[in-house]
Amino acid sequence: xxxxxxxNYPDPRLHTVAAPVKTVDARIRRLVDDMAETxxxxxxxxxxxxxxxxxxxxxxxDTSEDKRDLKVFINPRIVNACGKQQYExxxxxxxxxxxxxxxxxxxxxxxxxxxxxxxxxxxxxxxAVCIQHEMDHLLGKVFVEYLSPLKQSRIKNKMKKRxxxx
Ligand code: GNR
Ligand code: NI
Numbered sequence: 001x002x003x004x005x006x007x008n009y010p011d012p013r014l015h016t017v018a019a020p021v022k023t024v025d026a027r028i029r030r031l032v033d034d035m036a037e038t039x040x041x042x043x044x045x046x047x048x049x050x051x052x053x054x055x056x057x058x059x060x061x062d063t064s065e066d067k068r069d070l071k072v073f074i075n076p077r078i079v080n081a082c083g084k085q086q087y088e089x090x091x092x093x094x095x096x097x098x099x100x101x102x103x104x105x106x107x108x109x110x111x112x113x114x115x116x117x118x119x120x121x122x123x124x125x126x127x128a129v130c131i132q133h134e135m136d137h138l139l140g141k142v143f144v145e146y147l148s149p150l151k152q153s154r155i156k157n158k159m160k161k162r163x164x165x166x
Contacts (some may be wrong), residue, residue, distance in 0.1 A: 001037045004052040008163065010156050015140040016055045018048075020075045021065040024116030028058065032072050032114050035060045039069060041157075044092045046130045048137030051093050059134040063127050071121075076111035076135055078104075087129045089143045097155055101146050103132045 007014050014098045021028055031054060039047040039060055049058040059073040083105030106124035109131055113119055123131055133143055144155050 002034045003041050004034050004038045006038065006042070006047075007053055007094050009091070009142050009144065009159055011093075013053055014093060014137070014142055017140045018050055018055045018057045018138040021056050021058060021112070024074055024112055028056075028074065029114060031056075031058055032060060036062075036070055036072075038070060038091075042092050043067075045126075046134045047092065048134040050140065051138040055123070057138050059131070059138070061127070061130050061134065063130055068142050072114040073109065073111040073131070073134070074113070074116070076109050076131070076136065076138075078107050078132075079110050080108040082106055085125070085129070086127060087126070089129065089133060091133070091143055093137075093142060094144055094155065094159065097144065097158075099144065099147055099151070101129075101133075101143055103129055109129060 035047050035049065035052060038052060044163050045062040045063045049056050055109055059076060061071045066132045081104035084102055085105040086100050086102050089101045105128065107128045108120060108122050109119050110118065143151055
């Protein structure tokens with residue numbers, strides 16, 4: 001396994017739209033393993049392939065306390081969404097920035113698992129937030145794009161300054 005480099009906002013590659021996975025083969029299973037290792041090491045509760053500069057529809061999530069409940073979503077689709085919730089979100093691609101975002105409270109998602117088998121999952125609360133956050137990454141969208149233009153430009157400047165100072 002390997003820890004992968006995570007792209008930092010405002011890297012334009014974060015705006016790439018991910019293509020569907022054609023077959024869940026050894027290459028995809030290795031990507032899933034490396035993404036899981038990268039997510040746990042960060043540490044984070046989710047990671048989209050977009051963030052490691054692979055533009056295919058692959059997501060890993062583990063919102064559990066004990067970090068022993070890895071969930072893998074390949075080619076995910078939200079087939080139902082209801083309600084609204086606000087959550088203070090963060091992102092491994094925008095380190096140090098936490099802002100409140102409004103998303104659906106509960107969703108039903110269809111996807112393929114790490115073994116390529118289709119499954120359906122009902123999610124609510126933090127897991128639902130995380131799935132929606134990761135699916136946005138696959139569409140090339142970062143959570144700060146829900147904020148006002150003023151906040152977005154402040155965050156961009158903060159990130160660019162930090163990259164200069166490193
Ligand atoms: O680690 C993460 N925490 C988090 C907290 C609130 C809402 C969403 C997230 S996802 C984030 C990891 C990440 O950037 N995934 O894309
Ligand atoms: Ni993120």
